[in-house]
Amino acid sequence: MRTIIIYFYLNYHAIKSRGSGGKEAVCLLRQPPGGLIYNQKMKKYWILSLSSLLILLLGACSGNDHKSYKSVEEMVADAKASVTFISAQDFKKKVESGEKYYLIDCREAVEFDSVCIKGAINIPRTVLEAQVSDxxxxxxxxxxxxxxxxxxxxxxxxxxxxxxxxxxxxxDGGLDAVKAKFPELIELNPVRDGAKSKAPTPASGGCGG
Structure with missing residues (x-):
């Protein structure tokens, strides 16, 4: 016969109020031929402790899923930690390398229709989720x-x-950085069907929405 002794370190004051005298609570589990015998009182404490912990964990997860921000700047700063950047110089090298890629301009359509980087697809941020897969x-x-x-x-x-x-x-630096350093990559008044813009090899096939 095997005896397993499990020490539950419960809240001192909670145990003391029930007459434990502040001692560590001990739960003895024995497994005789008749089955498992255990301290019902300690089982109750154990269940309550687990339930409280579960509630706290669920509350924490819920808080993360619905994080709020005081400003747009704070939201951008938080998102910045999770994204990867490429400099205007390195982007130009990618253009010249012949790599297949998508170039997404997430500005509004009126901004895109004025100027864009050659080869860009216009998918405004406001409709990104609805249009990007297509x-x-x-x-x-x-x-x-x-x-x-x-x-x-x-x-x-x-x-x-x-x-x-x-x-x-x-x-990094967006359109402003590319326009300042590599004006040859910029197109004014792009045609959305791609007739005017001929990017080297973007997967999208041209500057158009």
Whole structure:
């Protein structure tokens, strides 16, 4: 016959109020031929302790799922920690390398219609979740995403992994950085059907929405 002694270190005051004298609570479990015998009082304490812990854990998870922010800046700062960046210089190298990729401009349509990076697909942040799978169906391809200065793109990039895009990079500095350093990659007044813009090899096939 085997005896298992389990020490439960419960709240001192809770045990003392029930006449335990502040001693450690001990639960003896024996397994004789007749079956398992255990201290019912300690079983109650054990169940209550587990229930309380479960409630706390569920509450913590719920809080994380519905995190609130005091400002857009705070939201961007939080999302920034989870995304990967690529510099304008390194992006230009990717363009010249012939790599297959998607280039997403997540600004609003009126901004895109004025100027964009050659080869970009316009998917505004406000409709990203609804349109990205249709406009960028090959989810193994790398996705480069930008806005004017990168803030909106950071928020968009933090969402894309939920849609199974494994390789997502934000162009650091956004359109402003590319336009300042490599104006040859910029197109003014792009045509959405891609007739005017001829990017080297983006998977999307041209600058258009």
């Amino acid at each position: 406009k960028a169906p090959k989810k193994r391809n790398t996705v480069y995403i930008y806005c004017n200065n990168a803030d909106k793109a950071i928020l968009a990039a933090s969402v894309l992994p939920e849609f199974k895009y494994a390789h997502v990079k934000v162009i």
